[in-house]
Amino acid sequence: MKHFLNTQDLSRAELEALLVRAAEFKASPAGDQLKGRAIALVFFNASLRTRTSFELGAWQLGGHAVVLQPGKDAWPIEFEFGNVMDGDAEEHIAEVARVLSRYVDMIGVRAFPRFVDWSVDREDRVLRGFAQYATVPVINLETITHPCQELAHALALRERFGNDLRGRKYVLTWTYHPKALNTAVANSALTIATRLGMDVTLLCPTPDYVLDERYMGWARDNVAESGGSLQVSHDIDAAYSGADVVYAKSWGALPFFGNWEAEKPIRDQYRHFIVDEAKMALTNNGVFSHCLPLRRNVKATDAVMDSPACIAIEEAENRLHVQKAVMAALADR
Amino acid sequence: MKHFLNTQDLSRAELEALLVRAAEFKASPAGDQLKGRAIALVFFNASLRTRTSFELGAWQLGGHAVVLQPGKDAWPIEFEFGNVMDGDAEEHIAEVARVLSRYVDMIGVRAFPRFVDWSVDREDRVLRGFAQYATVPVINLETITHPCQELAHALALRERFGNDLRGRKYVLTWTYHPKALNTAVANSALTIATRLGMDVTLLCPTPDYVLDERYMGWARDNVAESGGSLQVSHDIDAAYSGADVVYAKSWGALPFFGNWEAEKPIRDQYRHFIVDEAKMALTNNGVFSHCLPLRRNVKATDAVMDSPACIAIEEAENRLHVQKAVMAALADR
Amino acid sequence: MKHFLNTQDLSRAELEALLVRAAEFKASPAGDQLKGRAIALVFFNASLRTRTSFELGAWQLGGHAVVLQPGKDAWPIEFEFGNVMDGDAEEHIAEVARVLSRYVDMIGVRAFPRFVDWSVDREDRVLRGFAQYATVPVINLETITHPCQELAHALALRERFGNDLRGRKYVLTWTYHPKALNTAVANSALTIATRLGMDVTLLCPTPDYVLDERYMGWARDNVAESGGSLQVSHDIDAAYSGADVVYAKSWGALPFFGNWEAEKPIRDQYRHFIVDEAKMALTNNGVFSHCLPLRRNVKATDAVMDSPACIAIEEAENRLHVQKAVMAALADR
Structure with a gap:
């Protein structure tokens, strides 16, 4: 190093x-x-x-x-x-x-x-x-x-699931936020989750919200090496179904980069991507996390944030x- | 604690x-x-x-x-x-x-x-x-x-008068300042001075400058327990007369809270509440203090600030x- | 002290x-x-x-x-x-x-x-x-x-030339900068260079850029005591010729102090005071320094900054x- x-x-x-x-x-x-x-x-x-x-x-x-x-x-x-x-x-x-x-x-x-x-x-x-x-x-x-966040996230997952995370179903879900945000944590989540051999789903509203090809490529490389899988989904129920980990983050759609006024009406249609109890009920008693800061009742509900499934504070400590x-x-x- | x-x-x-x-x-x-x-x-x-x-x-x-x-x-x-x-x-x-x-x-x-x-x-x-x-x-x-200020103030008074402050005559005087300020230090001075059993006078321009009932109530409770006394006065000479301690602070009148433009012409009539040598001469060779920061020649004169009676620097150190x-x-x- | x-x-x-x-x-x-x-x-x-x-x-x-x-x-x-x-x-x-x-x-x-x-x-x-x-x-x-800068500069020069700097030819050159800057480092360079007994040339565009009489006086006093010399020059080639040390700084002309719009068209005529390889070639294999921050290709060229003659990073460390x-x-x- x-x-x-x-x-x-x-x-x-x-x-x-x-x-x-x-x-x-x-x-x-x-x-x-x-x-x-x-x-x-x-x-x-x-x-x-x-x-x-x-x-x-x-x-x-x-x-x-x-x-x-x-x-x-x-x-x-x-x-x-x-x-x-x-x-x-x-x-x-x-x-x-x-x-x-x-x-x-x-x-x-x-x-x-x-x-x-x-x-x-x-x-x-x-x-x-x-x-x-x-x-x-x-x-x-x-x-x-945001590689420091990756390590903190990985440590929090190891604390819940043990050091071998292979085969765990991991969902990185886009969530709504009033502003177009950095893709850094999303890029990093995709990178580390595939590196650790999990079965990763990138859940986002439309193909415009897929991440930059550099990081999609890293994820594919990682899958090839670590033996997990990677898929992109726009189907909320299917993505959450049976998930062990739900990691939420909001980000701006890259095709609209710098042209955020045009993206705004699109993102405003996807407020229902909020992480709530109904969605979490579809998971395999999964854990929820987020890098923080998090807007409550916008990105995730109070009920999810204050549930035992939430490991965001543990991740922050890490x-x-x-x-x-x-x-x-x-x-x- | x-x-x-x-x-x-x-x-x-x-x-x-x-x-x-x-x-x-x-x-x-x-x-x-x-x-x-x-x-x-x-x-x-x-x-x-x-x-x-x-x-x-x-x-x-x-x-x-x-x-x-x-x-x-x-x-x-x-x-x-x-x-x-x-x-x-x-x-x-x-x-x-x-x-x-x-x-x-x-x-x-x-x-x-x-x-x-x-x-x-x-x-x-x-x-x-x-x-x-x-x-x-x-x-x-x-x-x-501002409870940390209270302790610093109490320590400075104990250093001058000994640990038992009961029976000391204590004046908390409002002073002029061009802006309406926080009541925090005034609330705190009233609280700690009564707690320590002193005979406390709250000197202010009009009844509108009396402090919030929560803190007036704490002061009355303290008087009942510690054996001092509490009075409100709008008479400068009477309040300073025989005082052992003069503590100055400016604050905004609560009935005008958020409506400070209406309070401004009232406060501007009371610039003469400035702590000066003539007023200090009425005291029992009393000490003067203030929490700082202090506008010289607005809240207190240079002569008072630079006199041996001033314990503001000692209080700040504390x-x-x-x-x-x-x-x-x-x-x- | x-x-x-x-x-x-x-x-x-x-x-x-x-x-x-x-x-x-x-x-x-x-x-x-x-x-x-x-x-x-x-x-x-x-x-x-x-x-x-x-x-x-x-x-x-x-x-x-x-x-x-x-x-x-x-x-x-x-x-x-x-x-x-x-x-x-x-x-x-x-x-x-x-x-x-x-x-x-x-x-x-x-x-x-x-x-x-x-x-x-x-x-x-x-x-x-x-x-x-x-x-x-x-x-x-x-x-x-800026006396801390003086010491750092002096230490850097001693590291290059040994502790006795007497007899070294030292040029303090004004350089262009889009804004009129503080004379502090120039005053200080003049002070310490004369104190250390060097033969000092203050190179600047016009007599208006000569420094305040207080510091010119200190420099003359130092020359009298330490045995160096002091001259003011507006001739670039003559000043650089045979120099052991070139120290660059930009500053505003004192006669225009507070009236900087009037000084602007004057200073804009002297962009060619930039320290470049052609000027440095006139020196006695001299070193170059500057207090930093430095605008590259405005005050000095990339080639000078990245040359072995540049001791600005060493001076900053000092x-x-x-x-x-x-x-x-x-x-x-």
């Missing part, structure tokens, strides 16, 4: 080692794996769970996290190379990454898409820029994927443990 | 123990009472003293504070239960409080009123929401009361010591 | 001791010089390097930094004395400085000019206000000078080491 940008970059053994180590940290939180080491957490977008869990995780292992918010309490940054920088940006990523690398031992980066042009956003250039110029490991704190495992692994390098 | 929401929730023994422990921390700052423990400081409003003193207090006891500002660098939060969350809020307090409870060992909350409808603000629903859903202790960092006592007590649970 | 406001306040021995100690911290980062001690970092303006390096520096020495941003997550502050505070400011510097002094062991302050009236900004009243009222040492994090030396020295007092 040079960086932690996507779980798909990890070998099966590296992934397994992170999940095992995370469970160990959950049982025994204190450590000295980051003694004298520092991490910069660079947030281009707001954060509650990620910021708190990384800051505390570093501290619990003897390290220190510095939280930076470029454009809020630091400088706007240029990511293109070779430009004449006569616009807003006062500094190039080359300098930011190199200077931070002199101060800290690893750099975490959160940078959501700009939601104007998917062909640009899908290049993930902020994260890639840091990974290119930093001389220390870079961690993805959510850009167009962010702390898995991220400590990631930081400790990168510190070992 | 399950939470630290109001001093009125504490037994006499609990209150005394906090003040004794605070004095001990003032004499000997370092400790390990929070070793390996973390506190989240959730600020819905700006802070200088509270944030600095809690962050350092946690650190001096071996713990770590995470500073969060929902709506600034985290998500807007929903506090009503059962709503369809299709407005601005991306997350419900139930999830925020439960998730934070998995990461930290206590949660501090600052949430000022919205100043539109007192019948809503007086429910203190942000603080109550955290206290309801969190599974760890919650600390009031100022909402519609925030650190009393809050360490609160955190240590909650960690003992 | 009571405070660290300007290097010009330091004796030659104090300056030398700081640079020696900084080099020691660079070789061996951990220490306990700030054990149990805290520093408040008060940022009235954005920061990346300064905030990260001070926060980590304090932590590496066993201390703790609290980062405050008045007007963002704390109160607006009044700096005039005797005013009736009925404007925006909720608090006077006297209280802010005195209260912070009760919580922390030193206070760092960043406060850029307001760029309206140089006769006001040159009084440096925010920094001076803190230094006047604080009862603990105050550190300049960049106001109208911020950490020199600031630890400053904090440790102030903690020794």
Whole structure:
């Protein structure tokens, strides 16, 4: 592991080692794996769970996290190379990454898409820029994927079902949200669920809501290697039927990327994708989760959120443990 | 002590123990009472003293504070239960409080009123929401009361007058400020001064500036139990005459809550409530204090602020010591 | 050393001791010089390097930094004395400085000019206000000078040329930037370069870009004491010819201070002051540096920034080491 940008970059053994180590940290939180080491957490977008869990995780292992918010309490940054920088940006990523690398031992980066042009956003250039110029490991704190969330989700599922998740029926369901959101967690859920060998259904309103071909391709590759399956469905009842896991997320339809006003009347037709008790009753006594934040009674009902089937809080807690495992692994390098 | 929401929730023994422990921390700052423990400081409003003193207090006891500002660098939060969350809020307090409870060992909350409808603000629903859903202790960092300020104030008075404050003449005086402010510190001053058995005068321009009946009731209850007295006065000279303590604060008149334009011409008539040398000369060589921040030459003159009678800086310092006592007590649970 | 406001306040021995100690911290980062001690970092303006390096520096020495941003997550502050505070400011510097002094062991302050009236900004009243009222040492994090940058720069030059820099030819060159910027780093570069006995050329487009007489005077004083020289030049080729060090910075012309629209067409004529390979080829195989942030291909070309002659990243790293030396020295007092 040079960086932690996507779980798909990890070998099966590296992934397994992170999940095992995370469970160990959950049982025994204190450590000295980051003694004298520092991490910069660079947030281009707001954060509650990620910021708190990384800051505390570093501290619990003897390290220190510095939280930076470029454009809020630091400088706007240029990511293109070779430009004449006569616009807003006062500094190039080359300098930011190199200077931070002199101060800290690893750099975490959160940078959501700009939601104007998917062909640009899908290049993930902020994260890639840091990974290119930093001389220390870079961690993805959510850009167009969210691998820390994947690990937390996987750990929560292992806690419910045991470490071998092969053969479990997993539904990733689109849910309604008034705004068109990032596909990052959906991309990540699809990636990790297939990686772990589950029988995965991507349930979404129409073919326009299928995910980017890069992540669909990763999922197919994973199925081929791990022995699960992948299907896309627009049939709610069929998808929920017999499911062991229901994972919900809302996202914008990629064909309408940057043209969200046109997508709005379409998405507004699918408010009934909300996760409710009737749908959960179709499952195999399945668990429900979501990455949070979640709009209650929009994405899922109060009854589902407050039911014993809901493992969203457990998954959120696991962010702390898995991220400590990631930081400790990168510190070992 | 399950939470630290109001001093009125504490037994006499609990209150005394906090003040004794605070004095001990003032004499000997370092400790390990929070070793390996973390506190989240959730600020819905700006802070200088509270944030600095809690962050350092946690650190001096071996713990770590995470500073969060929902709506600034985290998500807007929903506090009503059962709503369809299709407005601005991306997350419900139930999830925020439960998730934070998995990461930290206590949660501090600052949430000022919205100043539109007192019948809503007086429910203190942000603080109550955290206290309801969190599974760890919650600390009031100022909402519609300010109990940490009460303890700091009480410690500063004990340092001047000794631990037994019964029989001291205490004046809580309204002062002018160009804006209608929160009643929190006034509510708290009335509460703690009567609790400690002092003879308390609430000096304010007109009956409209009397405080909410909840806090007037607490004060009467305290008088009955602690043996002091309580009166409301609109006569500056009579109120200051023979006072041992003058505590100043500005606040908006509750009958005009949310209708502040109508209150403005009234408050503007009472600029002469400023604490000045002439008024202080009427006291029994009394001390002056204020919770800070204070507009010089509006609430109190430079001469009063810079006089030996002023214990506001001492009181501000005491925030650190009393809050360490609160955190240590909650960690003992 | 009571405070660290300007290097010009330091004796030659104090300056030398700081640079020696900084080099020691660079070789061996951990220490306990700030054990149990805290520093408040008060940022009235954005920061990346300064905030990260001070926060980590304090932590590496066993201390703790609290980062405050008045007007963002704390109160607006009044700096005039005797005013009736009925404007925006909720608090006077006297209280802010005195209260912070009760919580922390030193206070760092960043406060850029307001760029309206140089006769006001040159009084440096925010920094001076803190230094006047604080009862603990105050550190300049960049106001109208930037002494921490001076030390980092000096250390980087000593690393390249050895500790004795006398006789080196040093060029401080104005460079183009679309906006009129602070003269702080230019003032500081002139101050430290002359202090260290170098032969200094201030290269700028016109006499209007010469620096404030206070700093020109410091430079002349330094030349008299340290045995270097000082000249002002508007001839690019002559200035670069044979230079050992090229230090670049953009700043606004003081005669146009607050009247920047009138300066704009003048500065726009001098885009060719960009540091490029052709100019660097005129030097004595000289090094290039800049305080960062730097707009690539505006202030300096990609080729210069990415050349081995560029020591800007080394200088940025040195911020950490020199600031630890400053904090440790102030903690020794």
